Amino acid sequence: xxxxxxxxxALSIQEGENATMNCSYKTxxxxxxxxxxxxxxxxxxxxxxxxxxxxxxxxxxxxxxDTSKKSSSLLITASRAADTASYFCATDAGGTSYGKLTxxxxxxxxxxx
Amino acid sequence: EAxxxxxxxxxxxxxxxxxxxxxxxxxxxxxxxxxxQILGQGPKLLIQFQNNGVVDDSQLPKDRFSAExxxxxxxxxxxxxxxxxxSAVYLCASSPGLAGGxxxxxxxxxxxxxxxxVL
Numbered sequence: 367x368x369x370x371x372x373x374x375x376a377l378s379i380q381e382g383e384n385a386t387m388n389c390s391y392k393t394x395x396x397x398x399x400x401x402x403x404x405x406x407x408x409x410x411x412x413x414x415x416x417x418x419x420x421x422x423x424x425x426x427x428x429x430x431x432d433t434s435k436k437s438s439s440l441l442i443t444a445s446r447a448a449d450t451a452s453y454f455c456a457t458d459a460g461g462t463s464y465g466k467l468t469x470x471x472x473x474x475x476x477x478x479x
Numbered sequence: 480e481a482x483x484x485x486x487x488x489x490x491x492x493x494x495x496x497x498x499x500x501x502x503x504x505x506x507x508x509x510x511x512x513x514x515x516q517i518l519g520q521g522p523k524l525l526i527q528f529q530n531n532g533v534v535d536d537s538q539l540p541k542d543r544f545s546a547e548x549x550x551x552x553x554x555x556x557x558x559x560x561x562x563x564x565x566s567a568v569y570l571c572a573s574s575p576g577l578a579g580g581x582x583x584x585x586x587x588x589x590x591x592x593x594x595x596x597v598l
Contacts (some may be wrong), residue, residue: 399586408570409522454521463507465510466535467587469521
């Protein structure tokens with residue numbers, strides 16, 4: 367079953383604008399990760415945020431985590447055409463899941479030059 | 480360092496035939512995953528190995544799918560017999576192990592995937 371639900375399913379913006387994607391999940395987690403997938407390629411890890419963290423930055427990426435609302439957001443600032451891809455959140459539920467990552471359905475981001 | 484290698488990249492078979500996919504993880508990575516990604520969906524975990532032992536295969540359709548990881552390195556995923564609904568990309572991923580010493584998933588490194596079309 368898919369633990370994370372991304373919103374929106376698709377997002378279309380102009381180069382230079384910011385893109386925000388949201389992820390909601392159902393159970394408690396150890397950490398939450400974001401991945402990018404270019405068309406026809408494998409997934410690439412972007413950022414990991416632990417359950418005791420609220421915000422994390424990496425270059426043009428900013429991730430927030432609200433464990434009380436069981437939600438996370440990924441912000442890409444000053445987007446570029448090369449950011450066009452699908453973005454997935456993935457959760458590590460911990461406990462007996464023992465390192466298992468469960469992925470959401472993804473957000474398709476299109477950045478127009 | 481070399482990434483996760485998968486082969487073949489593409490495979491077309493007819494239903495009821497068999498197919499096998501191969502994965503070579505990053506050297507030294509203890510944990511290996513097979514995910515199934517159907518078009519338009521997120522990856523779904525099929526099986527997770529820790530070294531050469533199975534950690535989780537709860538979502539593997541064991542009547543037709545099998546996987547092994549001999550000597551804790553390479554892995555093969557087999558489908559026999561294939562059904563139309565098995566058409567998907569099969570992604571292999573590896574990670575150095577469990578982060579933080581408490582069974583926490585760390586970053587996964589993915590291969591390019593093997594795209595299966597069942598006719």
